[in-house]
Amino acid sequence: MVLQSLKNCRWLSCVRRTPKACFWSTASGGLIIQSVSNDVYQNLAVEDWIHDHMDLEKQQVLFLWRNSPAVVIGRHQNPWQECNLRLLRQKNIKLARRRSGGGTVYHDLGNINLTFFTTRKKYERMENLKLIVKALKALRPQLDVQVTDRYDILLDSQYKISGTAAKLGRTSAYHHCTLLCNADKFVLSSVLKSPYKGLKSNATPSVPASVKNLFEEDPSLTSEIILDAIAKEYAVQHQIDHHITLINPVDEALLPGISNKTKELQTWEWVYGKTPKFSISTCLNMAYKDSVLDIKVNMDVKHGRIEVCNIDLPEQWLPPGLYSELVKSLTGSKFCPNEITALVTTLLRVCPQDDELHNRWSLLCENMIRLM
Amino acid sequence: VCIHRVRSCSSIRFIKSKYVCVFDKSALKFSHQQRLFRTSAVSCGQIVQFKLSDIGEGITEVTVKEWYVKEGDSVSQFDSICEVQSDKASVTITSRYDGIIRKLHYSIDDIAFVGKPLVDIEIDASKGVASEEDVVETPPMSHEEHTHQEIKGHKTLATPAVRRLAMENNIKLSEIVGTGKDNRILKEDILNYLAKQTGAILPPSPKAEIVPPPRKTEAVPAAPKDKARKIPVPVSRPIAFSGKDRTEPVTGFQKAMVKTMSAALKIPHFGYSDEVDLTQLVQLREELKPLAEMRGVKLSFMPFFIKAASMGLLQYPILNASLDENCQNVTYKASHNIGVAMDTEQGLIVPNVKNVQVCSVFDIAVELNRLQSLGSAGQLGTSDLTGGTFTLSNIGTIGGTYAKPVILPPEVAIGALGKIQVLPRFNGKGEVFKAQIMNVSWSADHRIIDGATMARFSNLWKSYLENPASMLLDLK
Numbered sequence: 001m002v003l004q005s006l007k008n009c010r011w012l013s014c015v016r017r018t019p020k021a022c023f024w025s026t027a028s029g030g031l032i033i034q035s036v037s038n039d040v041y042q043n044l045a046v047e048d049w050i051h052d053h054m055d056l057e058k059q060q061v062l063f064l065w066r067n068s069p070a071v072v073i074g075r076h077q078n079p080w081q082e083c084n085l086r087l088l089r090q091k092n093i094k095l096a097r098r099r100s101g102g103g104t105v106y107h108d109l110g111n112i113n114l115t116f117f118t119t120r121k122k123y124e125r126m127e128n129l130k131l132i133v134k135a136l137k138a139l140r141p142q143l144d145v146q147v148t149d150r151y152d153i154l155l156d157s158q159y160k161i162s163g164t165a166a167k168l169g170r171t172s173a174y175h176h177c178t179l180l181c182n183a184d185k186f187v188l189s190s191v192l193k194s195p196y197k198g199l200k201s202n203a204t205p206s207v208p209a210s211v212k213n214l215f216e217e218d219p220s221l222t223s224e225i226i227l228d229a230i231a232k233e234y235a236v237q238h239q240i241d242h243h244i245t246l247i248n249p250v251d252e253a254l255l256p257g258i259s260n261k262t263k264e265l266q267t268w269e270w271v272y273g274k275t276p277k278f279s280i281s282t283c284l285n286m287a288y289k290d291s292v293l294d295i296k297v298n299m300d301v302k303h304g305r306i307e308v309c310n311i312d313l314p315e316q317w318l319p320p321g322l323y324s325e326l327v328k329s330l331t332g333s334k335f336c337p338n339e340i341t342a343l344v345t346t347l348l349r350v351c352p353q354d355d356e357l358h359n360r361w362s363l364l365c366e367n368m369i370r371l372m
Numbered sequence: 373v374c375i376h377r378v379r380s381c382s383s384i385r386f387i388k389s390k391y392v393c394v395f396d397k398s399a400l401k402f403s404h405q406q407r408l409f410r411t412s413a414v415s416c417g418q419i420v421q422f423k424l425s426d427i428g429e430g431i432t433e434v435t436v437k438e439w440y441v442k443e444g445d446s447v448s449q450f451d452s453i454c455e456v457q458s459d460k461a462s463v464t465i466t467s468r469y470d471g472i473i474r475k476l477h478y479s480i481d482d483i484a485f486v487g488k489p490l491v492d493i494e495i496d497a498s499k500g501v502a503s504e505e506d507v508v509e510t511p512p513m514s515h516e517e518h519t520h521q522e523i524k525g526h527k528t529l530a531t532p533a534v535r536r537l538a539m540e541n542n543i544k545l546s547e548i549v550g551t552g553k554d555n556r557i558l559k560e561d562i563l564n565y566l567a568k569q570t571g572a573i574l575p576p577s578p579k580a581e582i583v584p585p586p587r588k589t590e591a592v593p594a595a596p597k598d599k600a601r602k603i604p605v606p607v608s609r610p611i612a613f614s615g616k617d618r619t620e621p622v623t624g625f626q627k628a629m630v631k632t633m634s635a636a637l638k639i640p641h642f643g644y645s646d647e648v649d650l651t652q653l654v655q656l657r658e659e660l661k662p663l664a665e666m667r668g669v670k671l672s673f674m675p676f677f678i679k680a681a682s683m684g685l686l687q688y689p690i691l692n693a694s695l696d697e698n699c700q701n702v703t704y705k706a707s708h709n710i711g712v713a714m715d716t717e718q719g720l721i722v723p724n725v726k727n728v729q730v731c732s733v734f735d736i737a738v739e740l741n742r743l744q745s746l747g748s749a750g751q752l753g754t755s756d757l758t759g760g761t762f763t764l765s766n767i768g769t770i771g772g773t774y775a776k777p778v779i780l781p782p783e784v785a786i787g788a789l790g791k792i793q794v795l796p797r798f799n800g801k802g803e804v805f806k807a808q809i810m811n812v813s814w815s816a817d818h819r820i821i822d823g824a825t826m827a828r829f830s831n832l833w834k835s836y837l838e839n840p841a842s843m844l845l846d847l848k
Contacts, residue, residue: 075437076438092749100462101458101459103460123429125429151460165462166461169464338718342719343628345757346631349780350631353697
């Protein structure tokens, strides 16, 4: 396997002039590239860039990438429904929303991502998955791996080792999938379990499945070996050299506009704001003094912001003026614990300075924030 | 021309048409006014049903997930219309025509069928139905002001979106060298041409979502520096600026700040400023920094400022008080919960260090570290952000010398610390020496605090910092 650095490639000058058509003009039927970055946003941005700028008519592209711990949700999913956001924040695990459809996945360095870029007409997921299975079988003939009609790859007929998603544009398309080599299953299962109750939404739900690492089946398998085997099979099928070209997703000269794409993927408006409208109907159990209060809460969240908010407090528990101030302030705010914490603590400054009142306010707000 | 259009309108069915196209003689009376309204000129075009095209893999139905347009919007060929999903594939549907959206056939979460109409688009009658190929040589536009488009006898390849960009910037397409296929003019070509003309850095494509820059100061962008070096040359032609104002509602945290700051300004503020010679403190901190690091803590100047403030508050407790709403009672707070202003993505957040009166400088440093890392991770809790009694704002880390800080209710005083500068000063012998000078600007509530109190507190605080050994005498 030969890893070829970009600096040696003479078509770099070609790229500067015409970002659209002329890219890696040594065109054969295909091109294999691998990212040197483990940043999920940078790698997703590369996918966007290739989808938007490369002419896939002459050559198809296989993009290989791995990420440091991150949860990636599908384009139309609801992160509150899909994962434990509190745990993600605590463990500093990133959350990203990709542009393709499908369900939620956990990425870490033990999981490899493969993206098959083709023209819209040549979009064909089954073929790609069969390629992967062929590569795995060539590597370890005894492996029991097969493709299902849901576009999953199963190990031993029961464990999911790969999930698929795709994005189709006007002229180009891509199909990407994961492959579990040696991921942390413990973290995976804990982050993909949502603790949020009472959510009602039409967002695409994920279908949970039992998973297993290829490493568990055969300890001699590593991510590198598997990546290489797949690249080799792709090279054979596309009749190209078994070269993997490394790319750096921060290279603005090679990928003009990539830093903007990367930034966009990290904005709150994209990650959370693109959540389809949903509602929350739940009950806060607040221990106050010697009793436990059951407070019904109903909220509608659209574009990640609170559209409607109803908190069923006992009468006079909070002065009515204060309650309406709270509801007014929450309406239109981001459904985000950080934002709401800053909001409610700032509002407290202009409330009457009464310890009892402050305690009640803090108790209620802390419970509300836990919903986010 | 208008009369002719009215006649041809009568056979076309209008759905939700808001434009003037009346089928009786009164239309003739308004014909003059119709010419002035640009939109009405295209209200009598041809309605085309844009069908959902084949997705591939034998898929016949998809779910509509998001609309990028609404009825009445203008679209150009290749603009995104909606996002649909089918079996883990997300598909962006783009428009085949230029025109105005007249009807959306589906709502969000509806099932849409391949081959059935997705949207109705009204196409400008003068243009005809655009094909999927690039438009070659558009006929004269109906807008009077943009005649630059007409290039007599010269064929230029460009998509309508590119033409619009050229039009908005008063550029003749014949002057641009196209770098696309068959010398097609791309958006990049227009932008490069403009950049060369003005020497400016242009904003990205209007469709791109522009992310607001992060609040932390980054390196100063190159543009101002370049402009400073070049001698400004008067530009020969006026550049049409196509930027638009953007209005957003004030929501969330910003709304709360509006309330708080409005209340704050009701407090009669007075200011008091001074300079502090930190030469000895700088040296002390240098000695103590490695010790703190050994204990795993970053030691800045703030812990010293905070502790000195608390020691000062012991002598002048009225600065750590609170005035009730009716100005009837003053409550002297027992705890010194000193707030530290922090600049985060949200904006100005003020977490506080609790009970500084019983904390050592090291304790304060530990707590500050904890608050700072939570602050940058966006994970400060309500208890960290409430209960403050006095605030220090170290604006000097960003820059500045003197400031006029605003008191954060329900507190009665606040101090803003400028940056530390090396300045020449005279010592007792009349010699000039290098001093590390920092300016402090206090603001206090003049209803219960007078200038003398503030001045004495400031002097005490200053003396602790100018001679750190004196802090040892009064440490409890």
